[in-house]
Amino acid sequence: MNLIQESFQRLFPDKEFSYQTKLEYNRRLADFNANIRLHQNNIQINLNLQWKDIEDEIKIGLIQHLLLKIFKQKKLTTPNINLYNNFVKNIDILATKTKPDPTLLLSFWRVNELFFYNRMEQPNLQWGQQAFRKLASYNYHNDTVTVSTIFQDQRDEILDYLMYHELLHKFHKFKHKNGRSSYHNKEFKDTEKLYPNYQEMEREISKIIRMKKTPKKSRWRFF
Ligand SMILES: [Zn+2]
Known part of the structure; x- marks a missing residue:
């Protein structure tokens, strides 16, 4: 055939x-x-x-x-x-497992305990590139959470907030409405707002992006 x-x-x-x-x-x-x-x-x-x-x-x-x-x-x-x-x-169940990054693994454990009653299966966890637009992502094909390296030196709450967002993608899988997948629909956004001080997190993330985008030289040198 x-x-x-x-x-x-x-x-x-x-x-x-x-x-x-x-x-x-x-x-x-x-x-x-x-x-x-x-x-x-x-x-x-x-x-x-x-x-x-x-x-x-x-x-x-x-x-x-x-x-x-x-x-x-x-x-x-x-x-x-x-x-x-x-x-x-259900592809995430079949996905190949890779060795997780330890910092991201700790973040996953914290978020899993706090928001998912430890019921979520651990996805693959890795750092991505130094990205300013795609801060983090969840790929359901290989069950992987990827986080931009600009967050490598940030406090736990920020990392956990990004982790929470990506795990929500794993949790909701992707829902189809009239043939269109709706990633950040209202239901998604409502659950995202359950994160403590989420507005502060958003503000802080914008600040981190602004800071990191400015090359060190011009940040510190006075002309
Ligand atoms: Zn998203």
Whole structure:
């Protein structure tokens, strides 16, 4: 069975399928990642090798999800896409575990105890780059919380506030409303505000960003 054609025809039963297809598994893509390319009438899909052992019905959901991107019909949904979305929600259980950074691990423990009754599974925890815009992130494909190195020398409360935000992403997984995922919806923001002094944290984070953006030289030297 050609999975791409099968996925297409279940998605668009009335359309004719007139494409050359290529489906490849490779190791270069990140955990459970996939991409799609449409060039003239060639559709090429690359899947991370981990997808090889996953059931076809789920893969069809993934392929349909990718097809909707290139055909710009993001609002459509199918039973297979629902299956795929449910699968993705549990991918963190399958993700490869890496050795966590000790500072981030302590932060995770504090936040897990205080806000999640120690019920949250430990994700992978790592420092990212010295980023000023993407301060921290949670990647559900590889179950990893990444924090910008600009917070490496900050007090626990700041780090824990960022950790809390990212763990909320792991906690809520991602919810779909009319085919759109809503990461920072009202429910998310309401739970985020449960963090003590969250407004002060926000202010302090802005301050840290301003400070770190200014090169040391101009900060300290007087002209
Ligand atoms: Zn977020």
